[in-house]
Amino acid sequence: MSRLSIVVPALDEAPGIAECLAALAPLRLRGAEVVVVDGGSADGTAAIAAPLADRVVTAPRGRAAQMNAGARVAAGDVLLFLHADTRLPAEADRLVLEGLAASGRDWGRFDVRIEGRAALLAVVAALMNARSRLTGIATGDQALFARREAFAAAGGFPPIALMEDIAFSRAMKRRGPPLCLRERVVTSGRRWERHGTLRTILLMWRLRLSYWLGADPARLAARYGNGRAAR
Numbered sequence: 001m002s003r004l005s006i007v008v009p010a011l012d013e014a015p016g017i018a019e020c021l022a023a024l025a026p027l028r029l030r031g032a033e034v035v036v037v038d039g040g041s042a043d044g045t046a047a048i049a050a051p052l053a054d055r056v057v058t059a060p061r062g063r064a065a066q067m068n069a070g071a072r073v074a075a076g077d078v079l080l081f082l083h084a085d086t087r088l089p090a091e092a093d094r095l096v097l098e099g100l101a102a103s104g105r106d107w108g109r110f111d112v113r114i115e116g117r118a119a120l121l122a123v124v125a126a127l128m129n130a131r132s133r134l135t136g137i138a139t140g141d142q143a144l145f146a147r148r149e150a151f152a153a154a155g156g157f158p159p160i161a162l163m164e165d166i167a168f169s170r171a172m173k174r175r176g177p178p179l180c181l182r183e184r185v186v187t188s189g190r191r192w193e194r195h196g197t198l199r200t201i202l203l204m205w206r207l208r209l210s211y212w213l214g215a216d217p218a219r220l221a222a223r224y225g226n227g228r229a230a231r
Contacts, residue, residue, distance in 0.1 A: 002101070004093050004145075005033040005076030008053075009066035013084040014043040020084045021052035027093045028054070035074050037066040063140065064157035064164035071148075071156060080145040085188040086112075088143060092183075096145050099179050106150035107172045108179030109142035116189025133180050136173045140165040143185045150175055 006024060010017055017036070024034050034053040038046040039061035050056050059069035067081050080096060082088065089095065089110070099108065111129045114121040132138050144165060146154075154171040157164045172178065 002077040002097050002147075003031060003033065003075065004078050004080060004097055005035060005070075005074035006080045006082050006088075007067055007070030007074060008034065008036045008049075008082050008084055009039065009063050009070065010036055010041065010045050010049065010084050011039040011061060011066075012041045012043045013045045014041070014048055017045050017049050017084055018052060020082075020087070021049060023087050025052075026090070027088070030093055032093050033074060033076050035070045037070040039066050062159075062161065064159055067164075068156045068159075071151060074148075077148050078145060079148055079151055080143060081140065082143050083140055083187065085190075086141060086143060087186045089183045089185065092143075092185075095181055095183055099181060100145075100147065103179050105177065105179045106175050107144070107146035108181060109138035109144050110181045110183055110185045112142045113184045113186050114141075114189040115186050118189065121189045132178075136177050137166060137169040138178060141185075141187045144168070146172065 004027070006027070008017075008020065013020070021034065021036070024032070028034055033055075036046070036049040036053045036056045038049070038056060038058050040058065046056050046058070055073060057069060057073055059066045070081075071079050078097060078100060080088075080092070092110075095110075096108070100106075109132065112125050114125045128139065128142070132142065138144055150172065154168065154175065156168075158167045158171075160167060169178070
């Protein structure tokens, strides 16, 4: 039976990292490994995470670099990449391992629900799920997962400042379509609401269009930061 490793990139996540990792405790009891990759937090994130994870390692700041570092030290045959503000369904380990085994696919993602007060967040999530199922492109909010061998063959996450999840999906699509699990992860909508849901949607559409048209991810990352959007 394959083993699942859950890689959690983190940067200054002290307010929520304990809750994130506590939610993974039942999966650890069933054999899943949890690896936290700290990108140089200044708020004690790594220290908080240490007793709640199997491994805590450090890596240069940046989601792609942190997730790749976690993949290198993870022991599992299947890798799942989880944002610190996202919660997996209770049976995520079984869903991923059995789903990959039954489908023969190399990678996949969950449907997503965005938690928050704004009614528009439900529409955003529904469109994300439908778009992903139609195009075979997934985002990090959907808890991407992949067989270790396929992840390595694809080169992992490309070392770019933004859109690493989109670029990874494109590389993995060359190996085959994703396993699109209809069970939902729940991700926080606080950043969407803080900076304006509609404003965030429009900014992310512009950034993704620019990326598809060949824009430099470093410049897009600067625009993303200036726009204070959520990803």
